[in-house]
Amino acid sequence: MSFNEAFKAIADPNRRKILSLLKKGDLTAGEIADHFDMQKPSVSHHLKILKQADLVEDRRVGQHIYYSLNTTVFQDLMSWFYDILQKEGEKS
Amino acid sequence: MSFNEAFKAIADPNRRKILSLLKKGDLTAGEIADHFDMQKPSVSHHLKILKQADLVEDRRVGQHIYYSLNTTVFQDLMSWFYDILQKEGEKS
DNA sequence: TAGATATTTAGACAAATTTCTAAATATCGC
DNA sequence: GCGATATTTAGAAATTTGTCTAAATATCTA
Numbered sequence: 001m002s003f004n005e006a007f008k009a010i011a012d013p014n015r016r017k018i019l020s021l022l023k024k025g026d027l028t029a030g031e032i033a034d035h036f037d038m039q040k041p042s043v044s045h046h047l048k049i050l051k052q053a054d055l056v057e058d059r060r061v062g063q064h065i066y067y068s069l070n071t072t073v074f075q076d077l078m079s080w081f082y083d084i085l086q087k088e089g090e091k092s
Numbered sequence: 093m094s095f096n097e098a099f100k101a102i103a104d105p106n107r108r109k110i111l112s113l114l115k116k117g118d119l120t121a122g123e124i125a126d127h128f129d130m131q132k133p134s135v136s137h138h139l140k141i142l143k144q145a146d147l148v149e150d151r152r153v154g155q156h157i158y159y160s161l162n163t164t165v166f167q168d169l170m171s172w173f174y175d176i177l178q179k180e181g182e183k184s
Numbered sequence: 185t186a187g188a189t190a191t192t193t194a195g196a197c198a199a200a201t202t203t204c205t206a207a208a209t210a211t212c213g214c
Numbered sequence: 215g216c217g218a219t220a221t222t223t224a225g226a227a228a229t230t231t232g233t234c235t236a237a238a239t240a241t242c243t244a
Contacts, residue, residue: 007103007108010103011100011102012201013096016099016172020175020176023175023176023178029220029221029222030219030220030221033221038203038204039203040220040221040222041206041221041222041223042202042203042204044221044222044223045202045203045223047222048222060210060211062210062212062220063220064211065221065222071176075177078170080108081169083115084112084115084166085163086115121190121191122190122191125191130233130234131233131234132192133191133193133194133236134232134234136193137192137193137231137233138232140192154240154241155189155190155191155240155241155242156190156191156241157190157191
């Protein structure tokens with residue numbers, strides 16, 4: 001269900017930037033927003049799309065909401081690339 | 093220049109299907125269109141986007157235009173995934 | 185050159201996307 | 215509970231995207 005959603009999610013450069021930021025460690029929504037020129041509601045919107053695509057997870061800690069990478073779906077996306085690059089006739 | 097274009101190009105399921113079809117071998121625009129319910133101009137539009145993203149190449153053979161995969165950009169996209177999945181602190 | 189086939193280009197239109205501002209919700213510290 | 219901080223939700227506006235039909239271009243065959 002989230003395979004196509006994930007491809008759409010990573011199509012946006014701002015969202016890819018968010019994912020790259022999270023690679024280095026978990027961040028709150030506000031910390032993420034600090035890296036962008038957009039307003040916070042816009043960043044929140046992008047985070048929602050990443051969350052719906054299962055590319056990130058969130059957890060509340062007091063006033064803050066921490067976002068973190070969920071790498072499991074990345075594996076699926078990678079598989080699609082592998083499949084395209086694998087020549088016809090080659091065996092897995 | 094085509095890194096972001098490529099990510100956008102593969103965000104569409106019809107275009108991913110075209111790429112999957114081409115994996116098995118080169119096809120003409122018409123042969124590709126036969127696999128879809130869309131009208132031919134729509135398929136042509138998708139092919140144009142894939143071409144602009146350097147994901148496919150085309151060559152005319154008489155009346156026909158053959159499309160084929162160009163795998164070089166796929167490598168770049170894959171690299172982005174690798175980079176995300178690689179844990180901080182791990183050495184290449 | 186004329187008609188047939190293959191494909192793209194042009195232009196229109198609806199749907200989806202991205203961003204904004206304003207308001208709502210949740211939590212903290214006093 | 216109140217004010218401050220963090221974040222999301224709601225709704226609007228502008229842009230982009232995906233699709234269609236009609237027309238244009240390119241090539242083949244006779």
